[in-house]
Amino acid sequence: MTRGYINCKIWHSSASAFLIEDGRFAKLGTREEIEEQNGNNELIDLKGMLVIPGFVDSHMHLAELGFYLSQMQLIGMKDSSALKDKITAYRQQNPDARWIIGRGWDDTLMERPDKKMLDALCPDLPLALTRVDGHVMAVNSKALQEAKIDENTAAEGGTIDLASGILEENAIALIQKAMPAPNEKKIRQYIELGQKLANSYGITSVGSDDFLAVVRDYRPVLNVFEQMSYQEALTVRVNEQCEFVDLNQYAQFLDEGYTMDVGNDFFRIGPLKIIADGTLGAETAALSEPYADHKENKGMMTISEDDLRIMTQLASNYNMGVIVHAIGDAAVDTVLKVFKEFELPGNPLHSGLVHCQILRQDQIDEICRMHLSCYVQSLFEEDDGRILAERIGTKRSETCYPFTSLLHGTLTSNGSDAPVCMPQALHGISLAVNGVQGIKETMSAEEALSSYTEKGAAQIFMQDSIGQIKEGSYADFAVLDQDILTCDPHEIDRTKVMMTVMNGNTVFEK
Numbered sequence: 001m002t003r004g005y006i007n008c009k010i011w012h013s014s015a016s017a018f019l020i021e022d023g024r025f026a027k028l029g030t031r032e033e034i035e036e037q038n039g040n041n042e043l044i045d046l047k048g049m050l051v052i053p054g055f056v057d058s059h060m061h062l063a064e065l066g067f068y069l070s071q072m073q074l075i076g077m078k079d080s081s082a083l084k085d086k087i088t089a090y091r092q093q094n095p096d097a098r099w100i101i102g103r104g105w106d107d108t109l110m111e112r113p114d115k116k117m118l119d120a121l122c123p124d125l126p127l128a129l130t131r132v133d134g135h136v137m138a139v140n141s142k143a144l145q146e147a148k149i150d151e152n153t154a155a156e157g158g159t160i161d162l163a164s165g166i167l168e169e170n171a172i173a174l175i176q177k178a179m180p181a182p183n184e185k186k187i188r189q190y191i192e193l194g195q196k197l198a199n200s201y202g203i204t205s206v207g208s209d210d211f212l213a214v215v216r217d218y219r220p221v222l223n224v225f226e227q228m229s230y231q232e233a234l235t236v237r238v239n240e241q242c243e244f245v246d247l248n249q250y251a252q253f254l255d256e257g258y259t260m261d262v263g264n265d266f267f268r269i270g271p272l273k274i275i276a277d278g279t280l281g282a283e284t285a286a287l288s289e290p291y292a293d294h295k296e297n298k299g300m301m302t303i304s305e306d307d308l309r310i311m312t313q314l315a316s317n318y319n320m321g322v323i324v325h326a327i328g329d330a331a332v333d334t335v336l337k338v339f340k341e342f343e344l345p346g347n348p349l350h351s352g353l354v355h356c357q358i359l360r361q362d363q364i365d366e367i368c369r370m371h372l373s374c375y376v377q378s379l380f381e382e383d384d385g386r387i388l389a390e391r392i393g394t395k396r397s398e399t400c401y402p403f404t405s406l407l408h409g410t411l412t413s414n415g416s417d418a419p420v421c422m423p424q425a426l427h428g429i430s431l432a433v434n435g436v437q438g439i440k441e442t443m444s445a446e447e448a449l450s451s452y453t454e455k456g457a458a459q460i461f462m463q464d465s466i467g468q469i470k471e472g473s474y475a476d477f478a479v480l481d482q483d484i485l486t487c488d489p490h491e492i493d494r495t496k497v498m499m500t501v502m503n504g505n506t507v508f509e510k
């Protein structure tokens with residue numbers, strides 16, 4: 001059975017109509033050609049709108065996005081009285097909750113929540129609120145008690161401040177382990193919520209990092225994804241960025257026969273994902289020179305160079321690419337040093353760096369020379385542009401967020417890191433094109449769209465089947481109500497996704 005679409009503009013094509021069959025683009029052509037081939041089957045008039053490949057959000061956390069949507073959402077919160085209202089409302093709606101969990105506060109917008117504030121707001125139940133970037137957590141006394149954290153507790157690659165109830169980086173896992181773990185049914189609900197939201201923004205494919213996000217165990221997450229892929233219940237294609245901190249667990253995973261490329265076109269095992277440092281917002285990104293506003297602070301590495309080397313060695317033994325969260329230039333130095341020891345000409349496994357924010361020119365050159373894959377987030381520029389100069393000074397800022405240089409020099413894709421940012425791909429494109437104060441580089445609309453589609457497809461070796469509108473590719477596409485490539489750049493942000501189709505199925509319609 002075919003379905004025809006007529007009266008549209010198509011990115012990178014002069015065709016004005018197309019036909020899909022068995023989940024793929026069967027033909028691109030004129031209205032007459034498509035109508036004739038489609039016969040009496042369904043025909044959709046797109047009224048002159050633009051058809052683009054479904055967005056590839058190259059780095060996000062799909063299950064955690066759904067988890068975020070089901071907990072207290074604090075993004076954009078301006079003060080502690082708003083937080084108080086949130087907690088009261090949440091408790092009324094969830095009278096059986098054993099833990100109160102929220103995410104999204106940003107201490108560049110509001111006073112940093114601490115134990116004293118949280119004890120006053122919620123004395124009787126454990127309360128844990130994660131910063132917008134996921135790298136700092138504020139908890140109340142009850143949460144510290146539940147997690148059995150006291151002055152004797154240590155966290156390598158993290159910090160615990162008992163007085164303020166603030167935990168950074170690896171210490172956050174101590175609290176997460178004490179929270180009630182969701183079962184597979186719940187994990188599936190989170191994934192369903194996450195993919196539904198992604199579809200509404202035109203996304204049909206994600207690079208998703210989920211193994212440590214909601215249960216800190218890969219098994220149940222893998223079970224759910226595999227089941228959903230066999231049942232064709234996924235409405236985004238998932239390339240799993242397999243995050244491990246425990247070497248034994250990673251070895252066990254490999255032992256079970258999992259390595260990069262295992263799976264199918266709905267769910268596939270992607271590269272090993274490692275986190276090397278913190279974030280700019282939390283001032284935990286590892287810098288070679290101190291932060292400009294806190295001279296004693298150079299951020300922190302969340303993995304030692306030796307451990308990074310051992311994990312990379314193991315991955316390369318199994319032909320698995322490695323991608324490393326590295327935001328500060330000191331973290332990038334360490335990653336480049338280790339990657340160089342395992343360097344293969346042309347980087348065939350597409351190993352690379354996630355975020356790539358605080359870079360020096362010599363590092364940009366080296367990343368391009370090694371053809372490392374870069375996973376950037378134009379969406380981050382909105383918040384980080386405001387604080388960049390204050391955090392690291394204007395001189396160092398010059399070569400930071402060099403996303404266009406990376407796009408020109410090596411394989412570079414775009415994404416949201418959801419739930420850090422909501423996966424609003426068009427907003428990301430608008431920020432990349434229009435630029436933000438404090439960040440030097442901008443992209444053309446063509447480049448930004450490419451970074452959000454074909455580049456991400458190429459990174460996961462799917463350039464022949466997704467990321468472009470062409471005969472034989474999967475029918476993964478989005479329909480936009482205006483042409484973002486020719487409209488006034490300031491109009492991009494107002495553009496709406498009218499329809500999202502994945503594997504020939506309409507998964508979102510406005």
Ligand SMILES: [Zn+2]
Nearest residue numbers: 059060209417
């Ligand atoms: Zn992430």
